Amino acid sequence: MxxxxxxxxxxxxxxxxxxxxxxxxxxxxxxxxxxxxxxxxxxxxxxxxxxxxxxxxxxxxxxxxxxxxxxxxxxxxxxxxxxxxxxxxxxxxxxxxxxxxxxxxxxxxxxxxxxxxxxxxxxxxxxxxxxxxxxxxxxxxxxxxxxxxxxxxxxxxxxxxxxxxxxxxxxxxxxxxxxxxxxxxxxxxxxxxxMGAPFDRYMAGDADAISASAQRGLSLFNGEAGCANCHASYRFTDDTFRNNGLSFANADSGRARITLNPDDFSKFKVPSLRNVGITAPYMHDGRFPTLEQVVAHYVSGGTGSRGQDPAIKPLSLDASEQDDLVAFLRSLTDDEIRSGVTN
Ligand code: HEC
Ligand code: HEC
Missing domain, CATH: 1.10.760.10 (Cytochrome c-like domain)
Incomplete structure (x- = not known):
């Protein structure tokens, strides 16, 4: 990379x-x-x-x-x-x-x-x-x-x-x-x-910028797997706060800490998925060390915790489709990240 x-x-x-x-x-x-x-x-x-x-x-x-x-x-x-x-x-x-x-x-x-x-x-x-x-x-x-x-x-x-x-x-x-x-x-x-990821080059017309597996993953992400319900648009977030079905053993009140609305308990910001290939571990408390575990969580349909978002439900994705989703997520890693005034 x-x-x-x-x-x-x-x-x-x-x-x-x-x-x-x-x-x-x-x-x-x-x-x-x-x-x-x-x-x-x-x-x-x-x-x-x-x-x-x-x-x-x-x-x-x-x-x-x-x-x-x-x-x-x-x-x-x-x-x-x-x-x-x-x-x-x-x-x-x-x-x-x-x-x-x-x-x-x-x-x-x-x-x-x-x-x-x-x-x-x-x-x-x-x-x-x-x-x-x-x-x-x-x-x-x-x-x-x-x-x-x-x-x-x-x-x-x-x-x-x-x-x-x-x-x-x-x-x-x-x-x-x-x-x-x-x-x-x-x-x-x-x-x-x-400064843009392989995914962006693919969207701009370079058909070979991401693998066939990542291309299948992209279709699943937008379709059957329903990820784009929340991880939408160019940053892969709709900027809402949701409960994506994690278990909350060590209750962090999440969005309710700010709004004091009990309905917001354990809702967290839908994070951008750009660069998730290099930002392990995942979720607000870093509970999942790998993207494979994140995808397995979504396939399970969540734990049914109070307030779980209706968009989280069991998915029938076989092992190779789960790999495709991970390959797609990895295609969101920027080729270059810039900061400061110059290189
Ligand atoms: C109902 C909305 C919703 C849907 C649908 C959804 N997510 Fe998420 N996603 C979230 C929220 C909210 C979080 C943060 C939860 C937390 O940290 O407690 C999250 C976190 C993640 C993370 C961790 C990012 C990080 O930086 O820690 C990944 C990766 C991810 N989702 C991928 C997916 C994939 C792949 C799918 C489809 C299989 C999907 N999501 C479907 C709402 C959703
Ligand atoms: C000890 C580790 C630590 C240090 C030091 C730290 N941060 Fe953070 N930063 C975090 C954590 C953890 C969060 C998430 C906190 C939360 O959501 O409640 C965060 C969140 C943020 C966010 C919000 C990002 C987003 O997308 O929501 C910004 C911006 C940020 N930090 C900037 C800074 C700046 C600037 C400093 C130095 C003045 C700093 N951080 C020092 C751990 C740290």
Whole structure:
């Protein structure tokens, strides 16, 4: 798999880009006037333009700063855990453990989802508890099971560092505040984009881009297996919250945690299926180590737990059809995932 990632750790990269009208990366630099050079985010194939809030336009200096902060362990209480510790660029910014492990080995309750194409996600978290990337940043930082830090202390630490002070001034004409800090990280996250998978090349007319097995899997996914009832459209999610029939021994109240509506108990966000080939383990609590087990779960028709969605019912798929579904899911792995301002 020709999977590459792009990261920019050094501030000097910006200097290299000055004056460049277009660079051959996921992003195009244009002169936005003043010293604020905008990053034009290149949408994945067949996706609409990348959503970007007007109050936080994506600029080179914000993205470079946000990327540094994303991989900065001193944002955590004991300087051991960064955002990138749980959102690993080599795993489509997801994690290999069933549930997250934060400072001092503290185990969380849920599995860290992939952040690829996160700019497109209307409600973040498995329960939809956060409505924007800017708004989301403080949650892991202050969560005692994750980074366990105090935002005020973190900002003071950053402002005491001359190189961070310079970068914040460059990006915002200001020091690190709650607003500038969260905007920088969010601006970087918006650049984490998939550049298309074998599936996309197949849909664009390259009949050999995916195997015959994956092609049969695609038909099952959209037809008999009913997966597209929920995993719909170009991101393979309809952005709803559903109960897909898992057993809930260690009850996580799911969407009800946010809405307080008992009918939402144990409903979770329908996740995007892009890059599932490299984001094991699966589900909100990482209970299934393999895609074969995920498919076996759906074939079983679910456990019939309270609130199970009517679209989940037993499927009569033989072993080779189940393999076809897995082959199709693997064809959704992006050929390349880009992040930051350049490669
Ligand atoms: C200790 C591991 C851990 C660390 C550190 C961590 N995260 Fe996460 N992240 C998670 C988990 C677990 C979830 C899912 C939480 C939930 O749904 O309740 C998550 C969810 C997210 C989401 C929502 C994605 C979606 O599609 O719903 C974003 C965005 C995110 N994290 C960004 C960050 C940023 C930015 C940082 C650093 C400030 C960070 N994370 C640090 C584990 C971590
Ligand atoms: C009723 C809606 C619905 C249908 C139908 C459905 N899913 Fe899901 N799917 C979900 C929900 C909701 C989750 C997350 C559940 C959780 O974590 O508790 C999920 C999770 C997944 C995951 C795990 C993704 C990850 O990142 O952890 C995979 C893979 C998956 N589904 C594949 C499929 C396949 C293949 C089918 C068809 C056989 C299918 N789904 C049918 C709603 C659905």
């Amino acid at each position: 020709a999977y590459t990632r792009t990261r920019t750790h050094v501030v000097t990269t910006v200097a290299l880009l000055v004056g460049a009208a277009v660079v051959s990366s996921g992003c195009e630099l244009v002169d936005a006037g003043g010293d604020e050079r905008a990053v034009v985010l290149q949408a994945p194939p067949a996706f609409p333009p990348v959503p970007e809030p007007v109050h936080n336009r994506t600029t080179v200096s914000k993205v470079v700063l946000g990327e540094r902060l994303f991989f900065e362990p001193s944002l955590s209480s004991d300087s051991t855990v960064s955002c990138g510790s749980c959102h690993d660029p080599d795993r489509a910014f997801a994690e290999p453990r069933p549930v997250s492990v934060g400072v001092q080995g503290r185990r969380g309750l849920r599995n860290a989802p992939s952040l690829v194409n996160t700019a497109y996600t209307p409600l973040l978290f498995w329960d939809g508890g956060s409505f924007s990337l800017e708004n989301q940043v403080v949650a892991p930082l202050e969560n005692p099971l994750e980074m366990d830090a105090d935002l005020g202390e973190v900002l003071a630490r950053i402002n005491a560092d001359a190189s961070y002070r310079a970068q914040f001034f460059d990006a915002f004409g200001d020091s690190a505040t709650v607003e500038t800090f969260t905007q920088a990280i969010a601006a970087y996250e918006r650049t984490i984009l998939g």
